[in-house]
Amino acid sequence: MIKIANVSKHYGDFKVLTDCTTRVSKGEVIVVCGPSGSGKSTLIKCVNGLEPFQSGEIIVDGTSVGDPKTNLSKLRARVGMVFQNFELFPHMSITENLAIAQTKVLKRGKDEAMDKGLKLLDRVGLKAHAHKFPGQLSGGQQQRVAIARALAMDPICMLFDEPTSALDPEMVNEVLDVMTELAQEGMTMMCVTHEMGFAKRVAHRVIFMDQGRIVEDDKKDVFFSNPRSERAQQFLAKILHH
Amino acid sequence: MYEFDWSSIPGALPFLWDGMKISLVITAQAVLVGIVWGTALAMMRLSSVKALSWFAAGYVNLFRAVPLVMVLLWFFLIVPRFVETLLDFPPGTDLRLSSAMMGFALFEAAYYSEIIRAGIQSVPKGQVAAASALGMTYAQGMRLVVLPQAFRNMVPLLLTQAIILFQDTSLVYVSALADFFGAAYKVGDRDGRLVEMLLFAGAVYFVICFSASQLVKRLQKKYHPA
Amino acid sequence: MSYQWNWGVFLQPSASGDDTYLGWMLAGFKMTIALSLTAWVLALLLGALIGVLRTVPNKALAGFATGYVELFRNVPLLVQLFIWYFVLPELLPASIGDAYKQSNPMLQQFLASMVCLALFTSARVAEQVRSGINSLPKGQKNAGLALGFTLPQTYRFVMLPMAFRLVVPPLTSEFLNIFKNSAVCSTIGLMELAAQGRQLVDYTAQPYESFIAVTLSYIAINVVVMTLMHKFERRIAVPGYIGGK
Numbered sequence: 001m002i003k004i005a006n007v008s009k010h011y012g013d014f015k016v017l018t019d020c021t022t023r024v025s026k027g028e029v030i031v032v033c034g035p036s037g038s039g040k041s042t043l044i045k046c047v048n049g050l051e052p053f054q055s056g057e058i059i060v061d062g063t064s065v066g067d068p069k070t071n072l073s074k075l076r077a078r079v080g081m082v083f084q085n086f087e088l089f090p091h092m093s094i095t096e097n098l099a100i101a102q103t104k105v106l107k108r109g110k111d112e113a114m115d116k117g118l119k120l121l122d123r124v125g126l127k128a129h130a131h132k133f134p135g136q137l138s139g140g141q142q143q144r145v146a147i148a149r150a151l152a153m154d155p156i157c158m159l160f161d162e163p164t165s166a167l168d169p170e171m172v173n174e175v176l177d178v179m180t181e182l183a184q185e186g187m188t189m190m191c192v193t194h195e196m197g198f199a200k201r202v203a204h205r206v207i208f209m210d211q212g213r214i215v216e217d218d219k220k221d222v223f224f225s226n227p228r229s230e231r232a233q234q235f236l237a238k239i240l241h242h
Numbered sequence: 243m244y245e246f247d248w249s250s251i252p253g254a255l256p257f258l259w260d261g262m263k264i265s266l267v268i269t270a271q272a273v274l275v276g277i278v279w280g281t282a283l284a285m286m287r288l289s290s291v292k293a294l295s296w297f298a299a300g301y302v303n304l305f306r307a308v309p310l311v312m313v314l315l316w317f318f319l320i321v322p323r324f325v326e327t328l329l330d331f332p333p334g335t336d337l338r339l340s341s342a343m344m345g346f347a348l349f350e351a352a353y354y355s356e357i358i359r360a361g362i363q364s365v366p367k368g369q370v371a372a373a374s375a376l377g378m379t380y381a382q383g384m385r386l387v388v389l390p391q392a393f394r395n396m397v398p399l400l401l402t403q404a405i406i407l408f409q410d411t412s413l414v415y416v417s418a419l420a421d422f423f424g425a426a427y428k429v430g431d432r433d434g435r436l437v438e439m440l441l442f443a444g445a446v447y448f449v450i451c452f453s454a455s456q457l458v459k460r461l462q463k464k465y466h467p468a
Numbered sequence: 469m470s471y472q473w474n475w476g477v478f479l480q481p482s483a484s485g486d487d488t489y490l491g492w493m494l495a496g497f498k499m500t501i502a503l504s505l506t507a508w509v510l511a512l513l514l515g516a517l518i519g520v521l522r523t524v525p526n527k528a529l530a531g532f533a534t535g536y537v538e539l540f541r542n543v544p545l546l547v548q549l550f551i552w553y554f555v556l557p558e559l560l561p562a563s564i565g566d567a568y569k570q571s572n573p574m575l576q577q578f579l580a581s582m583v584c585l586a587l588f589t590s591a592r593v594a595e596q597v598r599s600g601i602n603s604l605p606k607g608q609k610n611a612g613l614a615l616g617f618t619l620p621q622t623y624r625f626v627m628l629p630m631a632f633r634l635v636v637p638p639l640t641s642e643f644l645n646i647f648k649n650s651a652v653c654s655t656i657g658l659m660e661l662a663a664q665g666r667q668l669v670d671y672t673a674q675p676y677e678s679f680i681a682v683t684l685s686y687i688a689i690n691v692v693v694m695t696l697m698h699k700f701e702r703r704i705a706v707p708g709y710i711g712g713k
Contacts, residue, residue, distance in 0.1 A: 045371075076374055076375050077376065078377070080375075083372060085368050088372075090391065101376035104386060307648075307686060307690035309648040309649070309662065312682060312683060315679070316683075319679075323675070327471070423546065437555045437558050437559075440547065440551050440554060440555050441551065441555060444548070448539070448542045451543070
């Protein structure tokens with residue numbers, strides 16, 4: 001589904017990504033973790049072309065992301081993404097947020113888009129808030145709406161860029177629950193997150209990044225029971241002690 | 243001590259009102275042209291096409307470096323001659339007034355474009371990313387996501403600029419357009435009551451601009467409660 | 469186009485005979501600079517005072533400062549100028565007013581222009597100073613008072629030094645504005661840059677050269693002021709804070 005091959009990216013002399021290679025199969029759930037500045041958010045943004053990269057290749061469902069001939073908008077319409085800061089559109093109501101890309105990008109009818117949006121809103125447990133504006137919802141609620149907004153596009157896979165790190169601790173679980181449910185339904189997911197409990201529960205593989213390189217790319221059980229690199233061991237020791 | 247005589251004001255009111263109408267028309271058209279052309283300039287300035295961005299930067303910096311009085315004189319004295327010779331207008335066509343009005347609007351567009359550019363940049367980058375991630379094109383993201391938010395943030399500033407612009411219209415005095423101030427000055431000069439007419443004009447501007455700015459403040463509080 | 473370009477016009481002797489047209493332009497340039505700088509110094513002093521007053525707890529003082537700012541912000545510059553020039557001398561007690569009216573007309577024009585620009589600009593400076601002070605974290609004032617400073621001392625040692633740095637960038641644009649606004653003073657006959665340019669159009673048949681020269685002069689002033697202020701901003705930047713590195 002997603003193939004990342006030898007991807008490198010730099011700003012001037014500063015290397016953000018160095019020779020990253022991995023793949024995500026259909027139905028697989030991958031968790032990407034690592035210390036801040038390790039390049040994990042950059043990597044996931046390369047997958048739908050929000051960040052350009054200088055060398056290597058990323059193929060999503062047969063389409064090359066780096067190819068200048070690729071219609072990126074068309075590709076992104078099929079790849080769902082959830083952001084750290086939710087990025088709901090504050091000037092639109094919740095229902096408008098859910099419908100806007102469906103009508104303007106997928107050219108669905110208003111009623112169809114509205115139906116679909118409300119159905120997904122119900123699924124994330126927020127049907128009662130349909131007519132509110134993003135600013136009137138809590139962070140956790142906003143992030144659930146953002147997930148519903150991405151799902152409304154019927155994505156072939158979902159990218160999560162630190163979806164819970166801007167949330168107050170008591171709201172983290174409501175978002176993780178929605179993500180867990182999605183994973184169990186067989187959605188292909190690539191998640192940048194520090195939530196190791198979530199990784200243990202639902203991930204198939206865990207990728208550990210450090211200084212722009214993929215240091216570990218293991219089956220979940222291998223990663224948690226005996227990570228090969230020292231950096232990953234240190235990272236796990238720090239993060240699991242909390 | 244000076245003895246005030248306000249008696250020439252009542253009779254002059256219709257004439258002053260005509261002047262005020264001209265001030266308002268110039269303001270309205272400059273706001274309109276300023277916002278439309280200013281938006282275009284702001285988007286050019288932010289565009290990744292170098293030529294467009296340079297053109298917009300040059301335009302804005304040029305107009306912001308030169309006094310409005312100079313711009314009005316250019317468009318009142320120089321531009322009409324140029325246009326007349328260039329397009330071979332029949333002699334006697336008086337372009338000066340429309341030219342001065344045009345110059346005023348083009349000048350204000352430079353200021354509007356800076357407000358609009360700041361407004362566009364005030365929309366968090368994540369919003370653009372989110373629009374792209376949903377498959378919107380650059381133009382769709384701009385039109386559906388960025389500009390509506392940018393304009394909402396900008397409304398108080400755009401209105402404040404309109405108040406400044408209304409005050410600036412008095413400078414068309416140098417181009418002999420009979421706006422409100424020009425009318426007041428003429429009446430004062432004719433009746434030898436310049437002192438009263440200037441104070442009256444000042445008071446009228448103050449009442450209009452002060453009330454308008456209070457309205458803007460209220461609006462701001464309503465939409466952006468501190 | 470049948471226009472005859474003639475940049476040599478500036479070197480021709482002027483109509484008054486004792487100078488070249490270039491000399492006229494230079495005289496205008498000097499007048500613009502002298503007027504703007506003197507008005508700017510006054511505007512800074514007055515504006516800082518009024519701006520501080522707007523933030524003090526004393527209602528009467530803050531109210532006075534607010535009234536001052538609103539008055540000078542809501543009347544067009546041109547109207548203010550005419551009021552200073554034509555109206556004020558009439559309202560002065562006869563003895564002072566008459567003496568003033570008999571003084572050198574150039575002096576009258578300059579004084580009216582300077583006072584007008586200074587007060588107009590001071591209201592804008594005051595607004596920047598006020599918003600600079602208000603943008604300081606509330607804790608700063610409390611910290612100052614908690615250390616035993618009086619309120620004036622807190623302003624003097626804690627708030628103003630920081631607010632001053634915050635205010636420099638917006639003040640740069642007010643500084644640029646005062647040069648541009650000085651062109652308005654050509655309307656009362658003050659022979660500054662714009663007025664000299666216009667006079668040249670009347671005396672020579674070379675309007676393009678004259679207007680281009682005046683416009684370029686304003687652009688040059690703009691560039692010089694911006695460069696200087698930029699250097700100044702970097703010198704006063706606070707490490708670890710906006711502008712600092």
